[in-house]
Amino acid sequence: MIVIENATIATVDANATEYTNGHVVVGDDGRIAAVGPGRSELPGTRIDATGNLVTPGLINTHHHLYQWATRGLALDETLFGWLTTLYPIWGRLDAEIVGAAAGAGLGWLALSGCTTTMDHHYVFPRDGGDVLEAEILAARKLGLRFHPTRGSMDLSRKDGGLPPDHVVEDTDEALAATEAAIDRWHDPSPEAMLQIAVAPCSPFSVTTRLMEEAATLARRRGVRLHTHLAETDDEEEFCRKQFGCTPVEYAERVGWLGDDVWLAHGVHLDDPAIARLGATGTGVAHCPSSNARLGAGMARVRELVDSGVPVGLGVDGAASQEVSHLGAELRQALYTARMRGGPGAMDAREALRLGTMGGARCLGRQEHLGSIEVGKLGDLVMWKLDGLGHDGIDDKVAALVFGPPARVELALVGGKPVVERGELVNADEETLTLEARRAHRRLMNGETSL
Numbered sequence: 001m002i003v004i005e006n007a008t009i010a011t012v013d014a015n016a017t018e019y020t021n022g023h024v025v026v027g028d029d030g031r032i033a034a035v036g037p038g039r040s041e042l043p044g045t046r047i048d049a050t051g052n053l054v055t056p057g058l059i060n061t062h063h064h065l066y067q068w069a070t071r072g073l074a075l076d077e078t079l080f081g082w083l084t085t086l087y088p089i090w091g092r093l094d095a096e097i098v099g100a101a102a103g104a105g106l107g108w109l110a111l112s113g114c115t116t117t118m119d120h121h122y123v124f125p126r127d128g129g130d131v132l133e134a135e136i137l138a139a140r141k142l143g144l145r146f147h148p149t150r151g152s153m154d155l156s157r158k159d160g161g162l163p164p165d166h167v168v169e170d171t172d173e174a175l176a177a178t179e180a181a182i183d184r185w186h187d188p189s190p191e192a193m194l195q196i197a198v199a200p201c202s203p204f205s206v207t208t209r210l211m212e213e214a215a216t217l218a219r220r221r222g223v224r225l226h227t228h229l230a231e232t233d234d235e236e237e238f239c240r241k242q243f244g245c246t247p248v249e250y251a252e253r254v255g256w257l258g259d260d261v262w263l264a265h266g267v268h269l270d271d272p273a274i275a276r277l278g279a280t281g282t283g284v285a286h287c288p289s290s291n292a293r294l295g296a297g298m299a300r301v302r303e304l305v306d307s308g309v310p311v312g313l314g315v316d317g318a319a320s321q322e323v324s325h326l327g328a329e330l331r332q333a334l335y336t337a338r339m340r341g342g343p344g345a346m347d348a349r350e351a352l353r354l355g356t357m358g359g360a361r362c363l364g365r366q367e368h369l370g371s372i373e374v375g376k377l378g379d380l381v382m383w384k385l386d387g388l389g390h391d392g393i394d395d396k397v398a399a400l401v402f403g404p405p406a407r408v409e410l411a412l413v414g415g416k417p418v419v420e421r422g423e424l425v426n427a428d429e430e431t432l433t434l435e436a437r438r439a440h441r442r443l444m445n446g447e448t449s450l
Contacts, residue, residue, distance in 0.1 A: 001044025002026045008396040011372040012356045026435040030414035050387030053396040057115025057379035058326045059359025062264040062285035062314025065119045068101035069440045070319045079232045091167045096127035100439035101134035106142045107432045112325040115379040115413045122151025122201040143418040143426045149199035150181040162204045202228040204238045211222045232267035232296045248273035251446030257282045262362040267297040278307030283362035288336040290316030302345045312359030328405045348401035378415040
């Protein structure tokens with residue numbers, strides 16, 4: 001039993017309950033046993049959280065962990081130019097590189113307050129080994145709750161798509177490998193540390209057949225669906241030219257709207273598209289820093305939320321958003337909303353809700369994650385907010401969102417520490433750095449694994 005006391009607590013429950021001096025208790029079963037004002041009378045290991053804020057663990061709803069090995073490239077390109085620069089490099093990925101990149105990316109996410117993350121992996125070189133297994137093992141070592149998606153691409157440049165021939169798969173092979181990943185890895189239980197989703201990459205890299213059959217496969221197996229959609233003007237033009245409709249209209253045509261679907265980016269959405277997403281319960285992973293880095297635009301988050309769309313936050317791949325700090329993405333989301341709609345477009349607590357309950361809804365885990373409530377899983381973060389960078393901001397939630405990135409004093413996943421006093425519990429940060437550095441050099445130099 002872990003008893004955290006003397007904390008400011010933002011529960012992010014339906015009533016937005018907060019305690020300026022409260023406690024939260026995580027039982028031996030990994031679930032929240034109590035939360036409320038003052039001290040707890042329950043026994044357990046006691047943690048004094050004076051000066052700190054306790055929130056639900058942050059949930060990352062869009063990422064590409066392998067991209068940690070290719071940061072700092074194509075810095076001034078739009079999405080399509082960035083992709084065509086990087087596809088040839090990604091074609092040299094192997095399990096060793098992906099494992100090292102995933103370890104670094106996951107470790108950094110944990111240090112930024114993330115306790116649950118997805119990953120969208122869609123590059124499977126034929127001689128690269130089991131790259132999906134490599135990132136799953138990295139997440140298992142670090143102790144994060146993980147939702148890897150088995151991505152795929154089967155529309156190469158010669159057939160009218162964007163990726164080169166050597167990084168795409170045969171359609172039937174991709175579908176078979178996706179189902180095999182579900183068979184091997186997916187855990188449907190409420191306490192699951194690992195759940196698989198089905199994730200063809202994007203309209204400009206995937207055939208209509210793969211989109212349709214992937215949706216059928218996912219629903220037959222009871223898993224979720226994820227893809228990129230409406231990220232750029234280039235994608236809008238591609239869909240109108242190839243399919244005679246907008247990206248959201250295309251998604252609906254191929255069976256990709258519903259409360260078991262969440263879409264990455266959703267930047268270029270008109271009013272009818274937002275209404276359809278809201279009416280169908282289709283989620284959106286909002287990636288404001290990546291959208292800004294690539295100059296893709298600013299998503300209409302206020303309108304999405306007001307229309308009932310589940311909206312979570314994503315750092316996106318580290319090659320299109322080198323900071324990759326999920327805590328800092330709270331502020332970026334708020335700033336992006338205000339750049340579109342003024343200071344009333346989003347407040348600090350709404351930003352925190354995107355990063356917690358919004359993410360849980362996107363991943364279909366809202367019954368067990370995303371808020372601090374009795375019976376939910378004990379995924380919590382304790383943020384240090386009593387130092388120079390946050391001193392004087394009396395509202396702790398505002399300090400977290402508006403202030404500089406806060407240090408994570410403690411991060412729990414199912415009641416088990418993954419970060420303590422700003423350091424990883426299950427891995428050595430220096431070792432992760434060295435392994436990622438070697439992977440980067442191998443990939444950039446075109447070296448084969450020893």
